[in-house]
Amino acid sequence: MPMARLFEHTVWALVALAAASAALAVGVSTRGDRGALAAVSTEQLAVRAGAGRDAQALQQLRYRAEGGAAQAQQALGSVLAATADAADRAEALRWLQAAQQQGDAQASYQLGKLHLQSGPQHDEAQAARDFERAAVAGHAGAALQRGLLARRARDPAAAARWLAQAAQAHDPQALFLLANAAREGDGVPRDEARALVLYREAAALEYPPAHQALAMAYERGELGLARDSEQAREALAEVAHSLKHPPVER
Incomplete structure (x- = not known):
């Protein structure tokens, strides 16, 4: 075989060997990544x-x-x-x-x-x-959403039932909405004492609307509370704090 042809074959053999080595390295790397992800x-x-x-x-x-x-x-x-x-x-x-x-x-x-x-x-x-x-x-977030859809469909009794389930799991929005329902007698018997308990539980979970509701109740002397401007100011101050710590979606 002429030297030129021999040189050409040698070059191509080296190129093929390099390509095969690269492909093998990629394959090993990919399998390694897959193996790592499997764990x-x-x-x-x-x-x-x-x-x-x-x-x-x-x-x-x-x-x-x-x-x-x-x-x-x-x-x-x-x-x-x-x-x-x-x-x-x-x-x-x-x-x-x-x-x-x-x-x-x-x-x-x-x-x-x-x-x-x-x-x-x-x-x-x-x-x-x-x-x-x-x-x-038993999904609390789903119970809340089902309650919201019932409210939209103007079915207060069903809304209160689903919201009560979410409230039992300490969902702050459900607690607040159920408090509103108890306050107004919307789908549940009117019960201001229960509404106050629910507002306070939602406020303890740093839900801003609950703090606002409590502030208004203290300011106006509602929900069985005596008028107390100092308590009203404290409740309003909690609103800003709560806004920095929004509830986690369930």
């Missing part, structure tokens, strides 16, 4: 996939979801539902429904929220059914 909890994968849109974390979530894990289906659906992309929301709907069929209460709650969003998936009646399903399973 990461589903909750952590959801955080990484949602906050930073980590493609590998999203892929690992999808792998687990396709394997039938309800928690992964719910987590993947929740991540995709949080985007503005219509295709992502459509996929989110499928995964959340799959998790719901396995009895995942959080999936039912997320489905309810998804059905309240604008777009082709908007369906308030379905949202109410999803929230109710989750609430029956």
